[in-house]
Each structure stands twice: as C-alpha cells, then as structure tokens.
Amino acid sequence: MSKPDKSLSDEDRVLWNLVARSTKPLKGKRAVDIPEPAPASMEEAMESIASKPSVSPAARPKQIVSHSLDRPTHEKLAKGRLPIEGRVDLHGMSQAQAYSLLLSFLHRAHAGGVRYVLVITGKGSSSGGEGVLRRAVPAWLSTAPFRPLVSSHDHAARNHGGAGALYVRLRRQSPKSP
Template sequence: MAEKSQRDLEGAELLEQVFRDVTPLPGRVIKRNLQTPPPPKISIASGTGATNAHSIPKEADAHLPEINHENAPGLDKRSARKLKRGLREIEARLDLHGLRQEEANRVLASFIARSYKAGKRCVLVITGKGQVSEGGGVLRKNVPRWLNQAPNRMRILSFTHATPADGGTGALYVLLKRQRP
C-alpha cells in the first residue's frame, strides 16, 4: 500500500488489499467476488482555470441568474452600493488592453480562478473603452458576457462599472464569492 494508508480504506477495500498478494494453499481456491466500486466521477466545467474540484463552488450545478451592471442577484443593497461607489478594497487588477478576444477570455478565466482560489473578494478588470467611433471596444462588450459563462459565473457574486478614478466604463469591479471548504 504505497499511496493509501490503511485508515483511508474501508471494509471490502481493506480486505481486497490484504488478500491481493495471498497465494492459496495447495488444493484450495480463493473465490474473489469482492469488487470495489469505481471512484465517483467528478465533472468539472470545461474551460480554462478549472484545475480541480475545489476550484469551483458547490453550487456549480445550479442555474445561476445572469448578472449585469444594474442587476446583482444575491447581493444586498448596501454591498451593491459599496461596490458601485468603489469603496471596497481592490485586491487584484487585470489589464486586458492589447489582447485579442480569445487570449483575453483565457486570461480572464485564469485570473478569476486564481483570485477566487487565493480568497480575494474584489478585483478590477480593465477592458479599456475602445474606439468611440465604433460604438465601444470589443472587450468592453464581451467581458460581461464572459463573466456570466461557466466557470467564471460560479465564482462571481456581482460586477459593475468602476468609478472614473479606476477607469470608469472601461473597467469593472468584480466581487468574487467566498471560497467555501
């Protein structure tokens, strides 16, 4: 038993481990009908940033309502106001300027996963305002959509535009959920 200790094994597994290297006496046959059940399958949402079952909150299977700048389901008014006014401490920043959409999506998912795993609560994602003549930046439009997609949405409580001092409509405050053991 190289990897598992005897305390980790239970009942049939322990018996199977004990009898695995036993040879029967001459003229006797060992009947082995002990089968250990297959390990439980853990389904992790596909996407970047999800490396193990602990990196996604337990409510990952539940349908979560979409978040937008005006709507923060599951967040009380006081906390929403505090986030919108930029009164929460920014614990990490991500600047997506100059990145292509695919790369920005991958970097964003990785950043959200790392920040969540590190126990950070409020992060700033800078998208830039984009070209005004073209109706705004591509990242500025897509980042809110990406934040609502798995696995990001399962880690996020709310997001809103930043205050002008932190980038205004070209940046987002993202409030992450607390990591539960």
C-alpha cells in the first residue's frame, strides 16, 4: 500500500493562502510574509493585470524580452526538419475554455519532455475582425502560469496554419535531484 500524496492541490493552496491572509499573529509574534500566488485562471490573470496601477514609460524598467523563435528554428519547423511533437486546436472555444485547455496541454507536454508544439487558434471571424484567441494566446504565453513552461513562440508557417497558429518551444525540464 502506498503512502497518500500529501501535497496540496492548486485549489487547496489558494484556499489556504486566503485563510492565512485573514489571520492575525499572536501577541509578541511577527507576521509571516505570504507570497502572492500566481493566478490560477484566465479571469484571475486578467483581473490582476487590470488592477495593477499603470506606470509611466519613463519610470518602467527597460526589459528586452524576446519571445519569438530564432529564424533557423522557425525555418526548420516550417520545412518539417524539426518535429512538431504535439498540437492543440482551440477553434470555437471561449477564452476561459481555451485558457484552461492550453495550460493543461502545455503542462502535460512539458512533463512528457516535448520540445515543440503547434497551437491552433484560428484566424477569427470572416467579417474582417481579428480573432479573439489569435490576439489573446500570445499574451497568455507571457503570463506567470505559462512562463515556467514556454521558452518562446512565433506565428506558424503557412503550411501549418499561418497567422491562425503558433509554434511554441517549451523549456527543457530541469534535471531531477535525488
């Protein structure tokens, strides 16, 4: 018989953090700093982004972060010389459905050692508007829940869906210590 898993689920961890924030330390004891948990859902991520005060561009630290694939890698993926080891199709889903499916898909792919995946967002409505998922997915890939998983991403080549799809390079798994 194996021992039960004593690690907290994400929902339990969020609940625990809420309870821990509402408590007061005993007399003579210092309060323990509890770090802000990463948003668990798309709604929480959007709320946290919207609630942060805007900082003037002059006061904002300069960060040069490139999330696009390098040209040789992009060309190898486009020509089929690098294998696309997984793909997920988000067509016809709401943002909430697409967000949770994409996050769980990328977690499974990363855990499985997959390096390159194709995320199909679709191009959007035929009435000339740009698709909601087409705009949202690249922004999601830069948020805290995706950062430990995603190394870089870029629009796919025409034969893989063009502007309606993204190549995503997943980070390598860190070596496991004994």
